[in-house]
Amino acid sequence: MPADPNRQYEFRCPVHGFIQLNAWEKEIVNHPVFQRLRRIRQLAWTDYIYPGAMHTRFEHSLGVMHVATRLFDAIRERSGKVLENELSYRSDAWGRYRQIVRLAALLHDVGHGPFSHAGEDLMPERADGKGKHNHEDYSAAIIRSALKDLINNHELNVVNWRIQADEIAALLEGKTEAAQTIFWRDLVTGQLDADRMDYLLRDALHTGVSSGGFDLDRLVGTIVAIPGEADRGPRLGINEGGVHAAESLVLARYFMFTQVYFHRVRIAYDHHLQRAMTDMLPDGAFPAPINADGSVNEQSVTDYLQWDDWRVLGILQQGGGGDHGKRLSERNHYREVFHTVESPGAEQIAEYGDVKKALGGLAVHEAIAGKTWYKLEGKDVPVLSTSRTEVDVKPLSHYSTLVRNLEPIAQRRLYVDKEKKAEADSIRDGVLKKRGKGP
């Protein structure tokens, strides 16, 4: 019997209520590659600080698809004509674009390794010299291999949209193959993306850090495609009525970063996880998803997909993972001995350098906020005002004193072994005293 394009299936989500899927999306969710996300925790070992943080990439991925769809529908309703004029969209192509955005959002994290970002540094160097692979590379490779047949040949797709796996992968990677839909990439990765909107709300819910919340409904109610000016294309922004909702999104990022993502103990556990997995992996790294010629290495992708939290936890339970595995098992994490203020100036960075130098080999780990996955880059979004006689676009920081004065988080943290903490404290105090600070 042919798949019914109108038949909807539902998941109940603790953040968004009911999330609906069509028959094609349901089959993708049922695929072992997607089910694997049930075994990858969203925030790694964060439950050791916030016990409720046991949620997974599975529920987050469904949530991102849901939010991306709400944003897409709102933009189409509010700015459809702008996009049809400026991007030469044919009115009958909207359904296809919507489906591509839904699948890109659903599958954006399918390439995550065990414990999400904690394992990201164990991805190997790219053959093209562009640095290390990241989870997006694995997501794209998985879409082009393990999920290719299900995407390209599902009856619902063949009859309605003829979407190719390559198009979805290219949209996630930001390649020219996704040229026609590239405008929508900002809904998956950008200042107003569905990924961020979902993970902030979901992480806030599960950690109990309620200040991580923001007004999603108002953002959906005010998001627009701002017409391009001075030879530039349209871009995502909000109507003036959404200023406080956008402000709350910026503040939610700030609060979640300082209280959760860059929490001193969480950072220590991420380090232990990474080092323990280095010990577990052949050659200390995950297999590369792409060959030197740019094609997918299907065997490597298959091998990579065998790695999830359960496998790592099993090895830890068997006593694997070396010294860092033991630390994880015994809750014996490195201790922070010094940190800068959240937004250090040159003087504080120099002070940090002095402490680090004095500690020498005692300092076993260093964390820099700007180098982490949840870093706070940029904060402005364009705001469209139509309350006057002509269209006016200004940045969010024009309307919000809070956003205007929010400085980037560039905090640094230094860690030592628990047994060396007293010695390290003494050295740190000596350095601070010389600089006219401390006890």
Place this chain on the structure above:
Amino acid sequence: MIDDNSKYELIETLARKCPNRMGRTALMKFMYFLQTLRNVPLGYRFSLHSYGPFDSDVLSDLGEAELLGYVNSEVKDYPGGYGYEIKDTEPPSKSEFLDEHEDDIGWVIDEFGSDKSADLELSSTIVFADREERPCSQSTEDLASLVHQVKPHFSKARIIQRIERLEEKGILGQRKGNKSN
């Protein structure tokens, strides 16, 4: 790979040398051109958006450069929109990295320093498409069609004009179907 301080010094130097006000778009595209066309090892990972190649790490580095006093940044209004102006501070940065890449910095300012944001977006999108799609495999017309899909608000004629200008400067690879072939 470049260290953080060298990146901040590079941002300051670009702001100092840029003949027009340097906004965020200009900074992003200068970094893209330096890394892609001059092989300056900046460590960024650019991917395509509708406004051209982008890596949020550039904005992250700009934020830290501001925090540490290398540059100042302020919003400037203009009819129908706004932009940022990134200003250098005294004293001018000096470092081994800047000395080593003095020619590269001079080159990017000479070639692109006077371009408007829209032109920088178009040029960088052309370079991105050219590099990614392997220059030998497509004609100028093919490349223009591809770029037109990303930036349909530019006419094909204007895109071809820009491609030819970049070819004349030796920035793009030789393709089949070029006038010179």
